[in-house]
Amino acid sequence: MVEILLDATVRAGTPILFATLGAIINERAGIINLGIEGLMLIGALAGFAGTYLTGSLLLGVLFAFAASFLAGSIHALITVQLRGNQIVSGLALTMFGVGITALFGKGMVGLTIVGFKRVAIPGLSQLPLIGRPFFNQDLLIYFSFLLVFVIWFFFYRTRWGLGVRSVGENPAAADTCGFSVSTYRFFAVTIGSGLVGIGGAYLSLASTPMWIENMTAGRGWIAVALVIFAGWSSPRAMLGAYLFGGITAMQLRFQAMGTTISAHVLQMLPYFFTILVLVISTQRIQKGASQQPEGLGLPYDREDRK
Amino acid sequence: MKKVTLFLLLILAVCFSGNVFAISAKKEIKTGFVYVGPVGDAGWTYSHDQGREEMEKLPYVEPSTFIESVPEGAESARVINGLVRKGHNLIFTTSFGYMDATIDVAKRNKDVVFMHCSGFKTAENVGTYFGRMYEPRYLSGIVAGKMTKKNIIGYVAAFPIPEVIRGINAFTLGVQSVNPKAEVKVVWTQTWFDPGVERDAADSLLDVGADVLTMHQDAPATMQAAEARGAYVIGYNSDMRIFAPNAFLTAPIWNWGSLYTKLAEEVHEGTWKSEQLWWGMKEGLVDLAPLSSAVPADVQALVTEKANAIKAGSLHPFSGPIKDQSGKEVVAAGQVLADGALLGMNFFVKGVQGTISK
Numbered sequence: 186m187v188e189i190l191l192d193a194t195v196r197a198g199t200p201i202l203f204a205t206l207g208a209i210i211n212e213r214a215g216i217i218n219l220g221i222e223g224l225m226l227i228g229a230l231a232g233f234a235g236t237y238l239t240g241s242l243l244l245g246v247l248f249a250f251a252a253s254f255l256a257g258s259i260h261a262l263i264t265v266q267l268r269g270n271q272i273v274s275g276l277a278l279t280m281f282g283v284g285i286t287a288l289f290g291k292g293m294v295g296l297t298i299v300g301f302k303r304v305a306i307p308g309l310s311q312l313p314l315i316g317r318p319f320f321n322q323d324l325l326i327y328f329s330f331l332l333v334f335v336i337w338f339f340f341y342r343t344r345w346g347l348g349v350r351s352v353g354e355n356p357a358a359a360d361t362c363g364f365s366v367s368t369y370r371f372f373a374v375t376i377g378s379g380l381v382g383i384g385g386a387y388l389s390l391a392s393t394p395m396w397i398e399n400m401t402a403g404r405g406w407i408a409v410a411l412v413i414f415a416g417w418s419s420p421r422a423m424l425g426a427y428l429f430g431g432i433t434a435m436q437l438r439f440q441a442m443g444t445t446i447s448a449h450v451l452q453m454l455p456y457f458f459t460i461l462v463l464v465i466s467t468q469r470i471q472k473g474a475s476q477q478p479e480g481l482g483l484p485y486d487r488e489d490r491k
Numbered sequence: 492m493k494k495v496t497l498f499l500l501l502i503l504a505v506c507f508s509g510n511v512f513a514i515s516a517k518k519e520i521k522t523g524f525v526y527v528g529p530v531g532d533a534g535w536t537y538s539h540d541q542g543r544e545e546m547e548k549l550p551y552v553e554p555s556t557f558i559e560s561v562p563e564g565a566e567s568a569r570v571i572n573g574l575v576r577k578g579h580n581l582i583f584t585t586s587f588g589y590m591d592a593t594i595d596v597a598k599r600n601k602d603v604v605f606m607h608c609s610g611f612k613t614a615e616n617v618g619t620y621f622g623r624m625y626e627p628r629y630l631s632g633i634v635a636g637k638m639t640k641k642n643i644i645g646y647v648a649a650f651p652i653p654e655v656i657r658g659i660n661a662f663t664l665g666v667q668s669v670n671p672k673a674e675v676k677v678v679w680t681q682t683w684f685d686p687g688v689e690r691d692a693a694d695s696l697l698d699v700g701a702d703v704l705t706m707h708q709d710a711p712a713t714m715q716a717a718e719a720r721g722a723y724v725i726g727y728n729s730d731m732r733i734f735a736p737n738a739f740l741t742a743p744i745w746n747w748g749s750l751y752t753k754l755a756e757e758v759h760e761g762t763w764k765s766e767q768l769w770w771g772m773k774e775g776l777v778d779l780a781p782l783s784s785a786v787p788a789d790v791q792a793l794v795t796e797k798a799n800a801i802k803a804g805s806l807h808p809f810s811g812p813i814k815d816q817s818g819k820e821v822v823a824a825g826q827v828l829a830d831g832a833l834l835g836m837n838f839f840v841k842g843v844q845g846t847i848s849k
Contacts, residue, residue: 189698197691287529287559294531297733393686393712395734398529399560400710402685434691440678441645441695443844 191318198430203384204408205422207377214373215353215480219275222405223282228382229389233396249386250379257378268484293396300394336419353478356485416476523574524557527586534709534728542747563588623771625661627743627779629808632665642673645696647706677845686712730780742780814841
């Protein structure tokens, strides 16, 4: 039972995990991105269309990355090069994503593809309890595990990662040290957006292999909240995404098993946890342990440097 | 100045003559549709849009307008008003939550005909329409009851409202009529549209042993879950067997086209009057999709027989004796549940495992 629950948790949490990781890369460089929901939809459609047209799931994922990379570059252009308002640009990106995927997705409704299948890792998948949830999943889930580690390694063990963090914390100081603020920010936004798109593609290629308008159903906004919960750290993003996925999976299974707990109480749990998590993380911030990048949300202009 | 006056007079004359022509001929129909979801939802709104396209084939119907993803409630009045101002004279509002807005706009526009789907309020220029979906649901229950081997059937349910509860009950009565040992397990997703959650709900039912699934939501996520795990599935809204070629058994489906065509005709002829239409299989508004080849011939014959009985009026799915979950008799033998009780249904019949939270 626990094994099945964990398995459902990982599968429900993965699209949110990709989106949260992408958002973290954005915000680490100091750019707020509220376009996550729209980027996920663009990724979902591009991934599905790519796979449908080429017959290859891998190419589908690449399409998803490329399409949301391009869409993210609009946000990057506005917020980094033109120093526009990040909140407005992000919200516009979400609306853009919802609209453009509805427009171009019309012809994709009702088409079918063969989605990602489970690939068991020999030996490890036989482990009790954690075998099935972590070592008998599809390739995108294994990729998300890898990504969590790679992003952590990138931020804390590489010079480029240091660069991204410093343009997010104090762009003026980073600029003085010779880091190009606009280049770092541009690529953090676009590559982050690309990963968000893969989160959307997980929905249209693995969990429910089809395209339907608005199929992300608000997961992008959960990712936006999880970034704060995760304190801008990739391992904690994993924890947050699985916590959220796990509670959703759990309440459905309680119902299927025939518990007498009111369905309304069970359905409330994920959102109750979101509030709880926000309260706890705000408390932490007040104690001075905030991980929030200092320069988050502030456009940087060399001429204005003090 | 004189020229301008003459010009204006001329325009007035043209407008007037145009009006005279319009009155002398039968009414041209310009229809507007208000949809709650996107037409690409592959479900509810998609089925309405198919009906709209069918209706448009009438020669006197002008190209119609539809507006997608309109939020329910007061906001929708603005959208409906917009359709009126653009000259639409037959407007369909296709979700329960548009009821008050429809009545409101209709009060101020007596020359426009409004049809509201699934509501209960009418006015002299507002009628309502809905389908007796419980009839094909009952038939699909017979199929499920015959096809289950473990006697556990999973139902991925949307919201605990009478329409959904009626569907679950009719389905379960169908199941029980051929297989009293089978149980229908209900999981509420509290969504009309979230493929991810619906897929997970379907998986949770498969995990507790269900070998036949059905659902009430728009997206075919439940069907994909059944396909992936080698179970059977009964769809909903439209025939979506392409999403589950092996698992698909049948689906209760909507054919809005027949109703929309008839209403457009009535308004065109001038014979339309405000009514509460609740059409069933007899009128062709609801139906059961063709059974798949996985269903044995004797079951196919049984379903055809029952379908004919429903169409002839000799079989009503909600005829007694019907017991509720606790075993208490709610409909006595020989009685049939009245339409009012059907529309306000808020209990589960025997054989359903699940709770209606109140």
